[in-house]
Amino acid sequence: MDNRAKILSNALKLFAARGYDAVGTQEIVDAAGITKPTLYHYFGSKEGLLKALLETNFEPLYQSVREAAAYQHDLPLTLERVVLAYFNFADKHRPYYRMQLSMWFAPVDSVPFKAVAELNRRQQQLLETLFLLAAEDHGNMRGRHQMYAATFLGMINTYVSLALNGYASVNDDLVYKAVHQFMHGIFS
Amino acid sequence: MDNRAKILSNALKLFAARGYDAVGTQEIVDAAGITKPTLYHYFGSKEGLLKALLETNFEPLYQSVREAAAYQHDLPLTLERVVLAYFNFADKHRPYYRMQLSMWFAPVDSVPFKAVAELNRRQQQLLETLFLLAAEDHGNMRGRHQMYAATFLGMINTYVSLALNGYASVNDDLVYKAVHQFMHGIFS
DNA sequence: CAATTACTATACCACTCGGTATACTCCCGT
């Protein structure tokens, strides 16, 4: 692993555990076993490091969800695949998803929130498109695609948060339960 | 407004907007028009200020939800009252709820997360009790009260987050929609 | 071979951080 990768890896762990503002560049370079000029050579600034971290890790998630969200006139199936895509990714990249999750709800004027804002928009967009297409098949869903996208994503993140903190295990059963609850509620 | 209140008020606004770690004590006392020893006289430390902020504002929310969550064998009604309690509170104390929300998803080893952990537990407990009681009336819900409590709270915070950012307006219709979706899913 | 380029360490910068020692003023109870 070269120095650039070492920096990314250690910064990710530290940011995920204690937050962007609470972790100094000195601590990052110490953990990576290098010095500050190396960090600033590759990333220009602390904020640049954060953005590189997001870009590197988000794209695989996005592509994975994108493929899963291809609508083929079977909404339950598609939603299950989307949830599965999120769950699998979060499980395979726990520190990263922890960080992204904390940044999602970060204060609006904070550096971390501004850095993920665009990524959130893209996820929302993806799901909106899905629900918009689905509404053509399910008339009673019409006009609510934005709300569905937002609450669906919120539900996914709630479940992922539970899983990351050990209150649930990420498996096919959880995926089914999540989608089923989203579509049919808690009674059935 | 005395100096103690000035500090609390200004610190709340700043923490809600940019986060605990990103805001220094100097900035807080400048905004409040006082000096540091005054802050340290009342709160002992920056962390003490944060805890005072939480204690002051959380208790009213907790009591409000507690009353709303009194189960009387009508789950939809009770859930609507709980959601309404959260919505009303979040609407009346926007900066505070913004802050609490960001702290809820903050990194696990961060100061803010540790400070709200206990409050989160108390909310979760309240809802678990509710769903446990409800499961006596609705057998098919049995054994899932923890999951229901967690996802219900997650759903509430998703909606509140939407409302706080202007993507939805907090009114009775939204309350009804939120509970209805939670109980019956998106199809009906 | 020489020159350039990528990369990295030493040592440092100005500034901000959370927190405090000291002293002062003001008010309250005696």
Added chain:
DNA sequence: ACGGGAGTATACCGAGTGGTATAGTAATTG
């Protein structure tokens, strides 16, 4: 009138912040 405590400001502390000027090394390219 006086002691004592609450509250507040001035001025300061050591440590750490994000960031950089300089110089060096090692590999690549002409």
